[in-house]
Amino acid sequence: MNDIKSVIQKEEYISLAINKYILQNGKIPKKNDNTLDWDKLLTTDYLGTNFNKYNPLTKQSIKVIFDVNNNTFIKGVFESESSYTSELNYLYNFYINKIFRVNTIPPKDNTKSELAKGSQVLYNKIQKDIVNVINENKYKIFLPTQNCEVGNHYYELKNESLIYKFCKTSNTSIEVYQTSPVYLESLDDLKYVKVEIGEKAYVKDGISWYEYFYEGNGSWIPVGTGRTTGQINDEISIEDRILSYIPDSKDLVLKPDGGCMLANGDIFCWGKNVYKKAGIENYGQLDTTLKANYVNTPVMLKVQNENIKTKTTTLDLIGKKWYNNPYRVKFEKMAMNSKFVCGISPIFDYYELGIRYKKGGDLYCNGYIHSDDFFTETTGQTQTSILTKSKAVSIGKENGIFNQNSLYLKDIAMVEGTLSLLTDTGIIYTVGSNDKGALGIDNQSGLNIYTFQPQKVNPDGVIFKKIYALRDIKSFGALDTNNYFWIWGERPSGEIYYKPRILSNSKRFDQNGIFVNSKEFVLKGLDNKYYRTYLDTIKELNVEEGALSVSVYDFNGTEELLYVDKNMQLKGSSDFINCRDKDFNTCLSSEDNILFKDSFDVLNNLTNSVNNTLYANFSNISIFESNVNKNIVDYGTDYVENFENNSTAGWNVNYIVDGGTAASKFLGRLGKEIINTDTGSQAVFKTIDLGTSWANQNVKITFDMYEIGSWDANNYWADYLNGKSESFYVYINDLNVSRDIYSSDPNFDTKGGVDLDVVTSSYTQYAQKHEYSFTTTLDSGGKVKLGFGAILGEKYDNESFGIDNIRISRKIDNVNFTNGVYYENFEDGNHDYWIVPRGPVPFAERDFPYFANYPIYTGHNESTKFLGRFNRQSSGGDIYNGNSDGTQEVYKIFSFGSENANKEVKIDYDFYRIDIWRDVLGYTTDEFYTFINGTRYTTYRYSALDIGDIFTFNIPNTGGTLDNKHSFTKNAYLDSYGNIKLGFGAYIKDNYINQLSWGIDNVKFTLTGNKNPSSITPISSSSVKLPYICAMTGIGSASQMYCWGNVGRSIPILSTSLYDVGKINTINKLFITQESEKTKQMAFDNFNNSGSLFLKYPTYIGGFDYPFYFK
Template identity: 25%
Template sequence: MKKFLVFVILLVCTTLFANNVVDSITLTKIKKLVQKEEEIAAAYKKYILEKGVNPTTLNDLKTANYLPKGFDIINPFGKQITIILDNNSTTTNKKDDIHKIRGFESTDPKLKSNLYDFYYSNKYRTHTKAPLSINNSNIEIILSSKERFMYENSSKITTTAPNNSTKTPKDSYYLDKNGVLHWYDSSGNYKYSFDKELVLDESVTLLNSDGSVNSNYKNLVKDIEFAGMTILYKKDAVAQEHVNIGSGSVVKVNQQTRDIGKTVIQFSRRAGGMIVNGDIYTWGNIANRIVGINQNKYTKDNGSLGSNYPVITGLVRARVKTYNSTIDNQNYFSSSLRPKFVDFFSTVFHSTCGISTKGELYCGGLASAYQKGFLYSNVDPSNPSVEMLYKSKDFDGTTDKKATKIFANDGFWLIFGNTDIDSNGNYKNGRIYRWGATSRGFGGNNSLNYSSTNISELNIEDNKIKVLFKDLTYLLTIGHRKIGALSNQGDIYIWGTDYTSSCSVKWENINYNLCIPIKITISNSTMNSLIKFESIQGGLDAFVAKSENGKYYKLSHPINKQIQVISVDEVIKTYSEYVAENDAEILSVDFSRKLTDTNKSNSSTGIVWVNSKNELKGDYFTTTNKDDKMFKDAIKQIKWKKIKVIQDDNGMCGIDVNNQMYCWGMMSYYGSDMRDTFMLPVFNTNLYDTNKDFLIVEGGNSNLTNMTSDEWSTTNSDGKTGAFFMKYPTYIGGFNYEFIFK
């Protein structure tokens, strides 16, 4: 009897243990099943956001790499998992469709008991909704409002990039790689972008004059609006913020605006300028009216009349014709209706040109310049009598006549225009236009010479496909000048010859035609593997290019050499001050000259960079301060974030983390007549001899009023004793802005 009792107890314990093991294994399988369903739902949602349509099978998700290649579509209980689109009762109405995963079904009562606590609970689910009951076991995929909108409007969504020339897409959304939807109307014109916020183009009228919401706007956004939606209304480069409060009503938020413009500064060997709050400010020798002052007369400090050209040492805001007679007739240049600018070009040769927020090109110097042959002159009116900036006839801001950037070499002008904006706010689909005359191959027309006062587009093809561009820039040191352009595809093209009288050359066994845009490839450069670039910046004798993976490169084409593509990361490793931990990330870089680079006909070999610790390193010395402890200590004291070399003798400027600008080195240039000038507005530096506190000095015939003396004077590489030399990093007053170096 005792043996029988022991046997019964043992049997009961074994059975209970076995049941517990079965329950534990079953629960593990159920947990894995829920995890699989969550993975599928997350992939399903991402597919809609990136493709604009819903996947129809799990293989769609696997093929497109939204699920791992080895993802098993058999659930832990040996059943196949499938996705279901439940059309409900109305197959033509996508709004009531439910996206589901076929749920797990079982007739085993013990298994169902285990399912209740885990499978039929939402506690462990994020992207899915648990079945309502055992009899209704399908799993619903939870779509966000945007995902549902994209599914419901999938027939109107394309992932093919817009084409400005063919005006496509039409009546459709373009879904970019960041998941932002951009609506183009029936004429192929862009109207708005929709993601978490609605960005509304200025061509759309949001509010009527009486403050009511415009009916066309209501109709345009009826499918996407919701209460609480933030609306950024793009108007004159400013996004005015509004909020949808429901029922088609819109209110402006605190009457505030978000500035989406940029603060731009340009330094060069030929003076410069800056844009602040949409206004252009310039300085320098006014022979060709870099500053809009219609006068050459001035009085010297001894009371006699000056015999050369006036050189302005402070900032002067440009006067601009508004083409509103009520304003212009009163010379009301500070009207709130004055044109605002987002880009400009300014030198003592070429006067000043600006690009307005509407894509209008304005240029000056036409009334009284010393040498008008350098100027862009196709403006309205053709022969202005008063000095100010006038609107171009070629780029007046209307459709297909919008400018984005402009610059010149000699009397030849290049205009980058008719661009679109990508989802990150960068330019794309830009075209390159030419105007004026050159004998340096800058026209890109397979000849050294180009001359035309009619605007023409420079057409560039790659494998018989037209190339469109993200950016256009140039090198400005005489003897090294070139044009550089960055294509939509991330390729860089360069052209122009400043050092040979022939277009066709053979350097290092590579044939080049310097008078047509050359696409930089592995076969014609020092590039070992294909690099795609995301940005390009001009400089003195080399381009700064940044690759799509965030690495910087020096691009140049020295005489008798193949095109040079040099990794900045590798160059800085050769410097004794290099520290791998700190210098692995570069915030800013430019190319300077080593103190041994005395022959300016040769390319520079120096470099300056700002690292992740906001330290400035490299060849930032001049011959005067290379051993100066005070100079070195000042450089180390400042926390830098940007650096720009602006003069061949290592004159440079940098911006610190507080947006304060410091400059040092030679800041004057000697030529003749209009070329004698300053790179900086001297008066803003508070750095000049006490008896030289002049707002106007004189320049001409290779003479320029000396502003500094003694230790603050030096001789430049051309043998000229400096008119304005900054021995130490010097704060430039009034330049406390987050500038973009142009």
């Protein structure tokens, strides 16, 4: 039985090896006698050099043969029928069982004849196709690395596919069966190509492109005036060439509310249809009451008709309004803003009968245009979906004869309100608004200037060859013929350049390596390094040499960078190549992270081999900015006090200092001889009244403390502090909530800070800023008392502090769920936002050695570190660690963010009962309390209600008796801001911390999935700017576009297949959206962000399969 199992296993291995050999070589591994050529398989690529061919049943090497159709059979049990023996039927039955096979087909039954045939190798589909081609013996099979036979058809075996081709030269071939549309650089190649009948091809013939459709039987028919494959090129008139010319430019503009693309000479738009610029002139065809305020799929823009003369016939295109005619104007360049979509027609420059003709290079725009500036059908200001010719640019071109005074445009760039136009002679003209200096005419009148008469921009003697525009600010760029880069208009800093200025006289740039971004340009230098515009100069980017595409985006003060390296891999800021949620935070779901990574890796792994070099798939990359209309929680207006108005109203002190550029104005300087600094008691305070609308609200209080001068901690003998440390104290509602030691030597600081320039004169001129943040609950009148104190040994002119930038906000957001769970175990010593009793000041660590790290206590192996210990300190009334009077003395406001508003949580926590608590009838019962949002619950009562999971252990340096851990669980709802206040307290009568105490550990919040149906969160609508990524993959006709992030309406949702038809109630609303419904959800839940499209993973954008330049 073991022998038969071994044979089947070897047959499976042989089958896999044969399939692999056929796939990799396009040949069958057999000898002339139709037996297996073992030499081809016994290599490391297939079976390995140590494969054992021995068959334990036949006592010979395994025999493998091929039949006349090249099917493969492995003779596993015997080689001839004479070897059959009925005693081995149990083995034969096992051998023919299909259960034990995957890659081979067993004999049909256990008869002699079937067993003698052996098992058959199972060919996969591609192997079957290869074998069939070999059997037909009509065409040869070549690998991409092999030279084909010139003049013959053949099959190329590539990427597990057989591709039928024609061999033009030994290393040049044409794919015969293609998918429409077909693009070819030579008309002569068209006769070798076949597609479905009626499908199109675009073919370059000479300098022009022509359109053809496939009639079948190898016949291609020209549309318009293109010649057939047998015609001679020179017979076509120049007029016919102009009419059938198809530009090759591929431009893409993505704006927050829509976009346009230029492909094959036509402009397609989508998104916001204000002024009809997205191409929809009227209303819904099925429901005429619906306005097409937004268009959800690309629409080809109509172009103003002109009557066309072809040879002796004049075509009346104007009268027939045949906008989609084959003679329509095509475009070389395209741009857009919120009012217009504009295109530039091709230039045709030629001689005929000794006369120089020059046609085209005209400007066409749709949208919000005026009859003074464009050849409109109506007089005055109008709105039109039709691309209409500009009057100013067409002057002098009426008869087509070259006019040196006319403008022949070759490029266009647009910002909001302004167009930049480049002529073929290198002159830049601007039209539109001069807001932010966008006209570049050295006039600071701004919006007071608006003109559609072209304004010349060029500095004297400068000729330009390319122009550019940033996406989200009014800024233009241009590259001159000496490869210097110029810029004018608005800068991100707010500075305005009213005329072009050169950014660097020492750097020159590659016109094919200039990339437009949101608010900055990326420039590839002729030194092959990449730079970005930065303030009024440039700075080098950290990009590998040979990068193909680079993009930058400044997000929340951080420079984010992406680039495609020379091997077509996308690299750069991890924020943009890892999973991010709808608010651009790190994805919490492991499933989302895995799906994003898997999707991204398919595009970014080095899987394509060209000339023995591995490549990924990316060819172009750009970071875009979207505006997401989010329904956000209304937190109201924060309370802010920054002392810039010199007011100290409500404060018990009246000192304001101007800290200059380092700190501006602040409350201070506060120190010895100004306030009491002997004990750290509350010496500076104010009761802040936010009004009754803030009553009982949980809030976050933040402020800056300036440490000024030579604070010495406790290291300077002349301070006479008697062992006390120079410290800063914070009080909220008269409770000391914080105390930090500071020194001009940061090694002694208990809280980090940021060095400042000189804030004000002091002996040392040393200053640091320390940022503080606390949470608390306002009282029933919406008030809170905020106070400060200090221990300082020297006068205020040498040691002092200041207070600045006080802010009180309902928005706290201090914790986050991870996969629905939040957990604190205090092992890292962190107790941020916990409010604990700190006792009278000063606090001297030497008096309480076991509480040096209070409120974190290091206990037994079971308890490790925990929050504690708590109880009054002594009979003298010192309550360093609490009063244990039944009130809430320990608490924290946990704020999980508005996205978790009104959700239910399960709260788990451990209570440590340290030492022996008492239950003495008629005298006292010691109790432990839990507070949830201020409501007290008796959680533990010694003996009488000894509940919860109990674990007994011994915490060191306590009363010496056994201590207990009790685990408790409570359920509660988060409030309308996602907050919950969890607190604790105890009642312990006349016993102190050295006798008994308590602590808290392992606090855990878990979302239950339930929500409070009766609670309402205050909502307001706001536009949020968030980045998203779009990238091109592949090269040329193999290009595809992928995007991820908050694309909103920048990408047409119908191009993503992520629309949920269950959320769209009519067919019209699938294609168009009304203004009142612009934030209504159309996408599936996972891809919806407040009504905007959110691409959680790299997503293929259908219909954008062109090698776009991102404008």
